Amino acid sequence: MQSYLVTVVAALAAAAIALLLVEVVHRVIRRLGRRSLLMTELTEHSHRPFQVAGTVLAVQLAVRFSTLYAVGSPWRQVVLHILVLGLIAAASWLVASLLVVIEDTALAKFRVDVPNNRHVRRVRTQVVLLRRLTIAVIVVLAVGVMLMTFPAVRGIGAGVLTSAGVFGVVAALAAQSLLGNVFAGLQLAFSDAVRLDDVVVVEGEWGRIEELTLSYVVVQIWDDRRLILPTSYFTSTPFENWTRTEAAVLGTAEFDVDWSIPVQAMREELRRLVESSELWDGRVCVLQVTDATGGMIKVRALVSAADAGSLWDLRCLVREHLVAWVRDHRPTALPRMRAEVGDATGALPWQAVQPRRPVRRLADTDVPDDARVFGGSDDGEARSEVFVGREEHADARH
Structure with a gap:
């Protein structure tokens, strides 16, 4: 019984000394590493596993050297075996924490809050x-x-x-x-x-x-x-x-309108809208007629934004504004099915009216930049080169 008490006292004393030494090292590292990210990460992530590993190692050594008189006793082998298993688990925990510290220190050098x-x-x-994989490998090796x-x-x-x-x-x-x-x-x-x-x-x-x-x-x-x-x-x-x-992307907003829609006026309205919005990144603002079948024409507005969230809000803004613009300023261009009866030369809004003065139409060479996706502006020229090729694009221009 006296020998057992000596072993227990030795184990408790070793554990207390180990805890004291680990705490001293922890405080020293924390004080010295106030301006060091590596030291800060060590004190936060590796203190507890280092404490457990040091305590188990100290207890294992104390039991081993205080029971030399009972080298062949079964209880000594069982206790030492349990302590060895605990030491392996604590050491694996410590190694995994050190890997986490190294990875966090490395990641801290790369900021994600930049454009x-x-x-x-x-x-x-x-x-x-890699962190998940290495921790899994450490656990498997420890087991x-x-x-x-x-x-x-x-x-x-x-x-x-x-x-x-x-x-x-x-x-x-x-x-x-x-x-x-x-x-x-x-x-x-x-x-x-x-x-x-x-x-x-x-x-x-x-x-x-x-x-x-x-x-x-x-x-x-x-x-x-x-x-x-x-x-x-x-x-x-x-x-x-x-x-x-x-992160910059393009997005569309499509409209089904009547053939009487003034496309150039709608294009100019789109330009005024995006230029007054902080959601637009200044790259692409194009309005084109993409289809003209079934009694209506399909007008597509193509705009750009710095990121996907801004693009979504910008597309919704374009839809809301142009719908209101067509309704308030060009009501005759609203989608409808025609069934005209009577004199076609009347002055009613839904009947065809001959213009009093000739309308100036832009020549093919005077198409504005916001009427082209592949050409016109610098961004359109670059997009054309991507999909066509530099040599073919140059030959087409000449």
């Missing part, structure tokens, strides 16, 4: 996925090392190796979907096909990538719903990525 953060989001996506401390497990190692082929095939078939998602997640991280905060359209829903893991992707839809998709979806199914190269 052009495409490269930063790519790095953050890769680091987050494997803990199992290898049992003599029975080491004894059946040869049998496990001989049947590894059969078990490997069975495991591969059982985990085919899971492994496919894991490899798809790694492919997404390093292929730059999709990144955190990318604006995408999937399953007919518009949203942004909120979370990207090894097995699934969370898409935050515009109305704050969450769409959960397996990572293999993005490697096997086509989807739209609106911020693949840059």
